[in-house]
Amino acid sequence: MKPNYSFLLKLLIAQCLALACASQGYDFFYLVQQWPGSYCDTTQGCCYPTTGKPASDFGIHGLWPNYDDGSYPSNCDSNNPFDLSQVSDLTSQMQVSWPSLACPSSDDTSFWTHEWDKHGTCSESVLDEHAYFQAALDLKAQANILQALENAGIQADGGLYSLTA
Ligand code: 5GP
Numbered sequence: 001m002k003p004n005y006s007f008l009l010k011l012l013i014a015q016c017l018a019l020a021c022a023s024q025g026y027d028f029f030y031l032v033q034q035w036p037g038s039y040c041d042t043t044q045g046c047c048y049p050t051t052g053k054p055a056s057d058f059g060i061h062g063l064w065p066n067y068d069d070g071s072y073p074s075n076c077d078s079n080n081p082f083d084l085s086q087v088s089d090l091t092s093q094m095q096v097s098w099p100s101l102a103c104p105s106s107d108d109t110s111f112w113t114h115e116w117d118k119h120g121t122c123s124e125s126v127l128d129e130h131a132y133f134q135a136a137l138d139l140k141a142q143a144n145i146l147q148a149l150e151n152a153g154i155q156a157d158g159g160l161y162s163l164t165a
Helices: 036-040 091-097 109-118 129-142 145-151
Strands: 009-012 028-034 059-066
Touching: 028 036, 028 129, 059 109, 059 129, 091 129, 109 129
Parallel strands: none
Antiparallel strands: 009 028, 028 059
């Protein structure tokens, strides 16, 4: 059976960053990660970022504030656009852990801009831009999906596994 890699892995961050989310206009965060091969294996295709071929690992898609009813806030503050200079100490890590696979090839900045503008601004009262990207990087390291799969005997080596496995 073909392995079901074609999903966006949505991890409910139960800790909710230990913040009083409800009072900030959202209930919890999803840390959304994407498997590069799955993104490329869709009709839109993919392009490697100008910084090089992404690692064979899940990459961050975004850190998304959400509501318990399944809806989510978006584009909450057009007065606070993404500012690359605020995350200059994180960009080398972000290039590894948060690459953009969209075409045409980019240096990832447009993806980070989109994620901050659409999702990040909705938690800005508790996470400023730097804290938002830092939190996503830290949570990805904490929720090490490849390690969890490996612990379960599943190698991300192109092999096939049953759905049950
Ligand atoms: P979202 O899912 O956060 O609402 O929007 C994702 C947007 O980011 C899409 O417009 C998509 O074209 C753009 N994008 C750029 N790079 C990537 C990527 O690597 N993965 C995904 N899923 N979207 C990307």
